[in-house]
Amino acid sequence: MDWQALGLSVKLSLVTLFFLLPIGIFFGRWLAYRQFLGKSILQTLLALPLVLPPTVLGYYLLVIFSPNQGLGLWLNKTFGTTFVFNFEGLVIASIIFNLPFAIQPMQRAFSSIPRDIREAAACCGMSPAHVLWKIELPLAWPGIISAMVMCFAHTLGEFGIVLIVGGNIPAETQTIAISIYDRMQAFDNQSASIMSLSLLLFSMLTISFTYWLSERSQKKHV
Amino acid sequence: MSDKPNPDLAIHISLQQQRPIPLDVQLDCQPSELLALVGPSGSGKTTILRAIAGLYQPENGRIICQNEVWQNSVQQFFLPAHRRHVGLVFQNYALFPHMTVLNNIQQALSEIPKQHRHSHALDLLKKVHLEGLDHRYPKTLSGGQQQRVAVARALARNPKVLLLDEPFSAVDQVTRRKLYRELLALRKKLAMPMIIVTHDLEESTLLADRIALLHKGQILQIGTPKSVSAHPVTATVARLMDQQNIFTAQVLDHDLTAKKTRIHWLDRILEASFQPQFKINEKVCWTIQSANVLLHRRDRPSNGDKENPLHGKVIEYMESSGLVNMLVQIDKELNTTIAISVPLHVSKRNGLGLNEIIGISLLSEGIHLMPYQALRR
Known part of the structure; x- marks a missing residue:
């Protein structure tokens, strides 16, 4: 078992969640409650990572952040950093790749709160921030948690985009999925199978947990 | 309070x-x-x-x-x-x-x-x-x-x-x-x-x-x-207030002494409450609440029966929670009907039912005139 790679994967997943939670809540809520011009275009763009091969997304990110041109060049000149072949680059790639997995369940969760409940809260004298904190978040919470769990599991097992954007640098960008690939290349089947089994069990647990959570929340309030 | x-x-x-x-x-x-x-x-x-x-x-x-x-x-x-x-x-x-x-x-x-x-x-x-x-x-x-x-x-x-x-x-x-x-x-x-x-x-x-x-x-x-x-104030209001009895007529005259307005409806003359704001010969709509339509008692005719008397056939008869709602056909050719409600016991005592010919009176104080508008049937 490559504990270093597992540790890096867990770290990448947690950092991704740290950024995705507010992003998901903001966009999920915005898309659930607001009608605006270009909404369907934005939704299409946000859903794109669902169908786009991770390698394609990785390729474009590599092009955008390449230190020789455009944004990458500017970042390199201004901050002396680049987002390719390092952990920061992996985080950005992982956030972008997970956007639909975070936003869509949260959007559904916010949409399922009846409008009159939010309006009743306003009539009780609650400010919009209060309504979000006391009414919307508690009611959308199961959806938000399940989105986070899915993103965590998804990031933990992500391979293509990580390999392209991050390369395969131990302790920097070598995650558990890449480590499995690495072990297989080295004919170390025992390590590869232990790590694969761990990921399989974790994924099953994740799915069971999200189903349990959504059933529980339905029973609780309806 | x-x-x-x-x-x-x-x-x-x-x-x-x-x-x-x-x-x-x-x-x-x-x-x-x-x-x-x-x-x-x-x-x-x-x-x-x-x-x-x-x-x-x-x-x-x-x-x-x-x-x-x-x-x-x-x-x-x-x-x-x-x-x-x-x-x-x-x-x-x-x-x-x-x-x-x-x-x-x-x-x-x-x-x-x-x-x-x-x-x-x-x-x-x-x-x-x-x-x-x-x-x-x-x-x-x-x-x-x-x-x-x-x-x-x-x-x-x-x-x-x-x-x-x-x-x-x-x-x-x-x-x-x-x-x-x-x-x-x-x-x-x-x-x-x-x-x-x-x-x-x-x-x-x-x-x-x-x-x-x-x-x-x-x-x-x-x-x-x-x-x-x-x-x-209008026939539309009357309709939205669920008035069933809405008709058109023409103002005949105003009786200042008796404080009555007479209107010409179908081939009859009806006495209505005094409403001089409508001119003589003006076309109007009129309405009466079914509570202001009185049933003539078959066993004991009274003086009240002389007030705008009409006769017709019961073509719809519905009992619900102690009340009977009936549609009385006044004019078969024009299919003019008047809706009337009576307590169930009154209906039973008078032997009312479908196809019975009955006499009714329209209380003149209950006849309310409104500006003319074409009525939807």
């Missing part, structure tokens, strides 16, 4: 817009007064209620409640819902499902000190007869109980106006009657203006001091339920 309502505590509403729902209304509701907004679906009644609550911003509006400006589009001023002191009871109550009954009410008590909120919420629960249910969740309550929680929560904010959006539509008939009685008892203790939205005419007649009849975003008539029913 104070003996003399203070006009400063009234609410004044003026709303105008073309789209998406046309609105052109001006309304006042006095303290302690219960005003019903009545009208068919899509007439704009719920939109008006939402505009008062600040949940909807019409294009042009001016809302002043207890001398506090809530909206003034001329000055581009709009006070958001959470800063208006409004108590709103939603159609489906909109209780917070993740909170107990007590918590639901406490959410509206943010303006009183924290240490008093618990006891204040319990007092409100007592007021709506829900003692002992404070730790229950909304989904474990019956429809009637949920409605009471919604009323308690609406009152918790000490609102300057109480708004009720079809509050009885989600409960069964038996519960509804019980809740009517409770609301009538509760409103005696309330000093703020109250506005109820309903499409149920019976409900508005039972509960409201005044009704505003809405149609396509406009108020067609405003007044006491009795006056709007008996004296609709």
Whole structure:
């Protein structure tokens, strides 16, 4: 078992969640409650990572952040950093790749709160921030948690985009999925199978947990 | 309830817009007064209620409640819902499902000190007869109980106006009657203006001091339920008030001594109450409430039978809750019918039934004239 790679994967997943939670809540809520011009275009763009091969997304990110041109060049000149072949680059790639997995369940969760409940809260004298904190978040919470769990599991097992954007640098960008690939290349089947089994069990647990959570929340309030 | 309502505590509403729902209304509701907004679906009644609550911003509006400006589009001023002191009871109550009954009410008590909120919420629960249910969740309550929680929560904010959006539509008939009685008892203790939205005419007649009849975003008539029913200003109002007896006629003359107006209807002359605002020979519409149509007793004719007597065949006969509703065909060729309601025992005693020929009298005081308009049949 490559504990270093597992540790890096867990770290990448947690950092991704740290950024995705507010992003998901903001966009999920915005898309659930607001009608605006270009909404369907934005939704299409946000859903794109669902169908786009991770390698394609990785390729474009590599092009955008390449230190020789455009944004990458500017970042390199201004901050002396680049987002390719390092952990920061992996985080950005992982956030972008997970956007639909975070936003869509949260959007559904916010949409399922009846409008009159939010309006009743306003009539009780609650400010919009209060309504979000006391009414919307508690009611959308199961959806938000399940989105986070899915993103965590998804990031933990992500391979293509990580390999392209991050390369395969131990302790920097070598995650558990890449480590499995690495072990297989080295004919170390025992390590590869232990790590694969761990990921399989974790994924099953994740799915069971999200189903349990959504059933529980339905029973609780309806 | 104070003996003399203070006009400063009234609410004044003026709303105008073309789209998406046309609105052109001006309304006042006095303290302690219960005003019903009545009208068919899509007439704009719920939109008006939402505009008062600040949940909807019409294009042009001016809302002043207890001398506090809530909206003034001329000055581009709009006070958001959470800063208006409004108590709103939603159609489906909109209780917070993740909170107990007590918590639901406490959410509206943010303006009183924290240490008093618990006891204040319990007092409100007592007021709506829900003692002992404070730790229950909304989904474990019956429809009637949920409605009471919604009323308690609406009152918790000490609102300057109480708004009720079809509050009885989600409960069964038996519960509804019980809740009517409770609301009538509760409103005696309330000093703020109250506005109820309903499409149920019976409900508005039972509960409201005044009704505003809405149609396509406009108020067609405003007044006491009795006056709007008996004296609709147009045939459209009469139709929306569920009047079945609406006809066209021509004014014949006005009898100044007897204080009667005579009209020519079909091939008959009818005596109506004195309505000199209509000119002689003017075409008019007229209506009579079925309660003002008297049945001639077969066994004992009386002098009253001479007042606008008519004879016809019963072509529809329906019994419901101790009343009989009949359609009496006066003219077969023109298919002119008059609707009449009599108590079931009267119908039985007179041997009434389908296809019976009966005599009726139209009370002249009940015949109300309106400007002419083509009637839809």
